[in-house]
Amino acid sequence: FLLPSILAYDLGASSGRALLGRLNNRTIEVEEVHRFGNDPVVVGDRMHWDILRLYHDIKQGLLKAKHAGETISSLAIDSWAVDFGLVGRGGELLGNPYHYRDRHTDGVMERTMERLTASRIFGRSGIQFLPFNTIYQLAALKEADSPLLEQAKHFLMIPDLLRYFLTGEMHNEFSNATTTQFYNPVLGGWDAELLADIGISPSLFGNVVQPGTRVGQLRASLTEELGIDAIPVFAVAEHDTGSAVAAVPALERDFAYLSCGTWSLMGTEVDQPVMGELAQTLNFTNEGGVGGTFRLLKNIMGLWILNESHRTWEKAGLSYSFPELVALAEKAPAFRSLIDPDDPMFLHAGDMPSRIANYCERTGQQAPQSPGEFVRCILESLALKYRYVLELTERLSGKSFSGLHMVGGGIQNALLCQWSANAIGKPVWAGPVEGSALGNLAVQWIAQGELSDIWEARKVIRESFPVTVYEPRDGAQWEDAYGRFRALTGLSK
Ligand code: LFR
Secondary structure: OOOEEEEEEEEEEEEEEEEEEOOOOOOEEEEEEEEEEEEEEOOOOOOEOHHHHHHHHHHHHHHHHHOOOOEEEEEEEEEOOOEEEOOOOOEEEOOOOOOOOOHHHOOOOHHHHHHHHHHHHHOOOOOOOOOHHHHOOOOOOHHOOHHHHHHOEEEEEEEHHHHHHHHOOEEEEHHHHHHHOEEOOOOOOHHHHHHHOOOOOOOHOOEOOOOOOOOEOOOOHHHHHHHHOOOEEEOOOEEEHHHHHHHHOOOOOOOOEEEEOOEEEEEEEOOOOOHHHHHHHOOOOOEEEEOOOOEEEEEEEHHHHHHHHHHHHHOOOOOOOHHHHHHHHHOOOOOOOOOOOHHHHOEEEEHHHHHHHHHHHHHOOOOOHHHHHHHHHHHHHHHHHHHHHHHHHHHHHHOOOOOOOEHHHHHHHHHHHHHHHHHHOOEEEEEOHHHHHHHHHHHHHHHOOOOOOOOHHHHHHHOOOEEEEEEEHHHHHHHHHHHHHHHHHOOOO
């Protein structure tokens, strides 16, 4: 290829990928140069990210791009949110970053909320209450009197940290910073009062840079090690959900999205955070995005429950592929067992089929028996939860949506897309699959003046990648199931 390429690393909770992107006459071409696993490592009672392995795979991506003969004009990284590393005096990473599903935060959110009150925390951050938010992870370290905090000089979130490894420069990126729940979007900076409340020094936190900022270049030791040129490194919406929403190929301003992967993130884009009492009660969040936008959304447990079920069956020697499981689900009886996917019992790693069976017993339903029945229960319950959250999004934002944009790896599951359309009674527009990586590329192109803004990027993405339309079907059955779902799960308005 003669056109310069840019490189996007998109790290998810179970795998990462390096994508090369080119803009050819306003058409985006992408090529995956490296895909790698991201397996958390459990040591004793603790669950960590394998951060050095991730860095190793980032280097592998650079080598593969070099071997493909590419000229790379810039690179950027996005990943899941909330997690971080602490860096000490000499610039070394202190310890292995914790996985947000580690249990060291058990009970910490509840204790912190009792002390600080929900309205103080939400009023200063606009962020939904999730037990693994950075604020509770830091409070947990504080409660445990962790020596890490005594030694720490810098706080870097996962992409900040990997960028620091690549460039030697430390910067805190905005979209990720907002997910800590101690970034104040009204004041436009870290909230020193919330930090003081949990006993964490504000000196750990650096200036916050916006997506699209150039934040260094590959350091000399690395370019020598790999035998490559120094490549400029950019901050993008380094929170993967921020990048995914930047890539939603919407034509209309008032659109609803569902970023579908390990998590299902559903909501709408707004210009100002929505921080009133209703947002707090409904536990919506306002995560910072590209070009001054915010994502008014709610986390839904997503395909995590299916992935963990798959892992449980594999351990038991039952090896089904995901397409096989989905085919079995399609044949299983409809709406026999329903769960609230966001019940806290499904948050931590473990035996999901047993937990689903417990949930069903507790709610007086017949428990699924076979893998097909379990998967049916998971997918139907997700689709019904999507309807619930979509209705809340409309209520809170005062918008009304004519359909739902679905992006991300989860849309490869056509059954889930169809059932989502059935549940919401509106069309689902599914695509693109590589949402986060495309949003990452788009912000680099905007920064380099190749695209004017996020709306032009969305248009180019729409013209470059197919969108599959799923029209709603079986309305009466889904309506009936929704009523049962609401009653069983206790989800009221
Ligand atoms: C999705 C995501 C969600 C965030 C969760 C944990 O990958 O980034 O937006 O709530 O992971 O970080």
